[in-house]
Amino acid sequence: MPRPLRVAIVGAGPAGIYAADALLKSEAAADPGVSIDLFERMPAPFGLIRYGVAPDHPRIKGIITALHQVLDKPQIRLFGNVDYGTDIVLDDLRAFYDAVIFSTGATADRALDIPGIELDGSYGAADFVSWYDGHPDVPRTWPLEAEKVAVLGVGNVALDVARILAKTADELLPTEIPPNVYEGLKANKALEIHVFGRRGPAQAKFSPMELRELDHSPNIEVIVNPEDIDYDEGSIESRRSNKQVDMVAKTLENWAIRDVGNRPHKLFLHFFESPAEVVGEDGKVVGLRTERTELDGTGNVKGTGEFTTWDVQAVYRAVGYLSDELPKLPFDIGSGTVPDEGGRVIEGGEHMASTYVTGWIRRGPVGLIGHTKGDANETVANLLEDHREGRLLTPSAPEEAAVVAHLRDKGVEYTTWEGWYRLDAAERALGEAEGRERVKIVEREGMLRASAEPRG
Numbered sequence: 001m002p003r004p005l006r007v008a009i010v011g012a013g014p015a016g017i018y019a020a021d022a023l024l025k026s027e028a029a030a031d032p033g034v035s036i037d038l039f040e041r042m043p044a045p046f047g048l049i050r051y052g053v054a055p056d057h058p059r060i061k062g063i064i065t066a067l068h069q070v071l072d073k074p075q076i077r078l079f080g081n082v083d084y085g086t087d088i089v090l091d092d093l094r095a096f097y098d099a100v101i102f103s104t105g106a107t108a109d110r111a112l113d114i115p116g117i118e119l120d121g122s123y124g125a126a127d128f129v130s131w132y133d134g135h136p137d138v139p140r141t142w143p144l145e146a147e148k149v150a151v152l153g154v155g156n157v158a159l160d161v162a163r164i165l166a167k168t169a170d171e172l173l174p175t176e177i178p179p180n181v182y183e184g185l186k187a188n189k190a191l192e193i194h195v196f197g198r199r200g201p202a203q204a205k206f207s208p209m210e211l212r213e214l215d216h217s218p219n220i221e222v223i224v225n226p227e228d229i230d231y232d233e234g235s236i237e238s239r240r241s242n243k244q245v246d247m248v249a250k251t252l253e254n255w256a257i258r259d260v261g262n263r264p265h266k267l268f269l270h271f272f273e274s275p276a277e278v279v280g281e282d283g284k285v286v287g288l289r290t291e292r293t294e295l296d297g298t299g300n301v302k303g304t305g306e307f308t309t310w311d312v313q314a315v316y317r318a319v320g321y322l323s324d325e326l327p328k329l330p331f332d333i334g335s336g337t338v339p340d341e342g343g344r345v346i347e348g349g350e351h352m353a354s355t356y357v358t359g360w361i362r363r364g365p366v367g368l369i370g371h372t373k374g375d376a377n378e379t380v381a382n383l384l385e386d387h388r389e390g391r392l393l394t395p396s397a398p399e400e401a402a403v404v405a406h407l408r409d410k411g412v413e414y415t416t417w418e419g420w421y422r423l424d425a426a427e428r429a430l431g432e433a434e435g436r437e438r439v440k441i442v443e444r445e446g447m448l449r450a451s452a453e454p455r456g
């Protein structure tokens, strides 16, 4: 008897969920259909929407509601709290599924190779983001004693980090931040936040809306030095050809020419300052040394040999995320991605049969949630072509019960989609008690307890 196409998706962030959606909207979803199992390391799905997007971006966090419609479909099962590599390995997936899509995203900070980066008080943005977004696997406290802080990088993650450091704890209280984060932020001593970019306003990677949002807080005075507004031929061309670049540059220009107001927390956006060294004393950060740069005509910069030491006691590097290598899969260390062609995993120049990638593990850690959708569509189209052409491997145990038995045999305490509804309700109830929409449960144990089926 014909059976449904069995697909495993590893990683239930937006890319994995969009891939499931694309599969269910495809022709293959018609009789005998597609049956999809999503494996997720965290007890809850949604990846960086839950553990990356800043808590004061409720509209973006709201994408979760739209993704519910996908995960509500009966052809999809969620197995949360299941780690690929330990709880389930490639050979297991080969036994249970016709095809596997990896959408494991990116979790760690890219390194920045400058002296002093290892000092106490020098942090990766991803770690700080995980802390304020209530990730279960990071410490519950965060040191926020520095009055002056440097943030390295001019992308949206740098803006998130700078904004969270500059807002007051009470400004963030209406969001879903958990109690330990509120308490931590209440003790935050930061009065000055300095964001540094190596290049100029036309090379910043900010989204125009995220940039303008900095100015909406009654506690944040955004300051741009008029001397940092500079363009060369390359920059002018970028502004001409890209509306977003032009909007960012215009916002920065407006801020550079206005009078500085008296909101209590100063947030400086510096350009043409290349981080050269994190300066330390007794193992602790006491400054940041930067080299002034100038445009070279093409939009790139060169050093001028003029150095400045900034008085800061903490440095956050927001220079990009990095994906983890996945057991039994090829990995390109340079780009931090799994090599692919159209989403088909490539090893030794050949397509690794029945194996696909999508999202940040495929394209690298750039782009917004929406971008992962097009990515997933392409990967799924190629998977389905391989299915039609008879190129997929044949699993030995494709029945839906086989993987459940495997996880039970291994003693894996997996969560389910129904479990997410229970966790969601528990977090909303915690919020309601305080007049807030939601309060996140942080501990893994607590998440598992809230997700568990009530004992009858």
Ligand SMILES: Cc1cc2nc3c(=O)[nH]c(=O)nc-3n(C[C@H](O)[C@H](O)[C@H](O)COP(=O)(O)OP(=O)(O)OC[C@H]3O[C@@H](n4cnc5c(N)ncnc54)[C@H](O)[C@@H]3O)c2cc1C
Binding pocket: 010, 011, 012, 013, 014, 015, 016, 039, 040, 041, 042, 045, 046, 047, 048, 049, 052, 053, 054, 057, 060, 082, 083, 084, 085, 103, 104, 105, 106, 107, 129, 156, 157, 160, 321, 358, 359, 360, 361, 366, 367, 368, 369, 370, 372
């Ligand atoms: C700090 C930050 C803020 C952002 N803010 C915004 C924003 O405001 N708006 C916007 O549009 N985009 C934002 N983005 C970008 C957005 O988060 C990404 O585009 C998107 O999440 C990438 O989707 P993904 O599914 O590829 O990866 P992820 O979202 O990282 O999902 C991957 C999933 O795979 C799981 N996983 C990893 N390894 C394993 C394993 N071994 N076994 C099982 N599961 C595993 C992870 O737990 C995770 O749930 C932000 C990104 C960051 C880092």
